[in-house]
Amino acid sequence: MKKVEHIGIAVNSIETAGDIYTKLLNTGIYKVEEVASEHVKTAFLQTGPNKIELLEATHPDSAIAKFIAKKGEGIHHIAFEVEDIYAEMQRLRAEGFVLLNEEPKRGADNKLVCFVHPKGTNGVLVELCQSV
Numbered sequence: 693m694k695k696v697e698h699i700g701i702a703v704n705s706i707e708t709a710g711d712i713y714t715k716l717l718n719t720g721i722y723k724v725e726e727v728a729s730e731h732v733k734t735a736f737l738q739t740g741p742n743k744i745e746l747l748e749a750t751h752p753d754s755a756i757a758k759f760i761a762k763k764g765e766g767i768h769h770i771a772f773e774v775e776d777i778y779a780e781m782q783r784l785r786a787e788g789f790v791l792l793n794e795e796p797k798r799g800a801d802n803k804l805v806c807f808v809h810p811k812g813t814n815g816v817l818v819e820l821c822q823s824v
């Protein structure tokens with residue numbers, strides 16, 4: 693794992709949360725991107741070498757909608773940057789982690805992503821990200 697690529701925060705409104713995080717971080721949103729396959733709209737703010745990813749559900753079936761319904765707004769996942777997502781997925785499988793997707797899938801911000809089930813990571817949803 694190269695670094696923490698982003699912290700994903702589940703929010704009801706990326707507009708409202710975006711204003712708050714713009715003030716908090718003293719920097720603006722540099723990208724808003726919908727990922728239809730995940731039923732989410734994302735907004736990114738750069739914080740040094742890392743990012744904050746605000747996530748708003750675009751459909752009731754969205755993982756974000758279910759998360760907020762259950763736990764309210766808050767930190768949703770930690771994403772790590774990897775060099776080779778295929779090799780990392782294979783390594784994690786061999787280590788006994790449960791991956792939530794068989795193959796890497798297209799994420800936001802020009803990434804290939806894969807998620808690791810939180811049951812195997814002390815309750816923290818982990819995302820692997822490889823730049824494409």
Ligand SMILES: CC[C@H](C(=O)O)C(=O)SCCNC(=O)CCNC(=O)[C@H](O)C(C)(C)COP(=O)(O)OP(=O)(O)OC[C@H]1O[C@@H](n2cnc3c(N)ncnc32)[C@H](O)[C@@H]1OP(=O)(O)O
Nearest residue numbers: 700727730755758759768792799800805807810815816817
């Ligand atoms: C890809 C675009 C973008 C990017 O960065 O590029 C994103 O980051 S998109 C982010 C949204 N997409 C995902 O999160 C995909 C992966 N997530 C999943 O597959 C599900 O959300 C899953 C499997 C983590 C949970 O599924 P579901 O909510 O349908 O099941 P449960 O509600 O029964 O949850 C099972 C169990 O997991 C706990 N849980 C759920 N979400 C989280 C979370 N974010 N962090 C930690 N724990 C989580 C939930 O509380 C249940 O535990 P239990 O003890 O049984 O209550």
Ligand SMILES: [Co+2]
Nearest residue numbers: 700745771819
């Ligand atoms: Co993410």
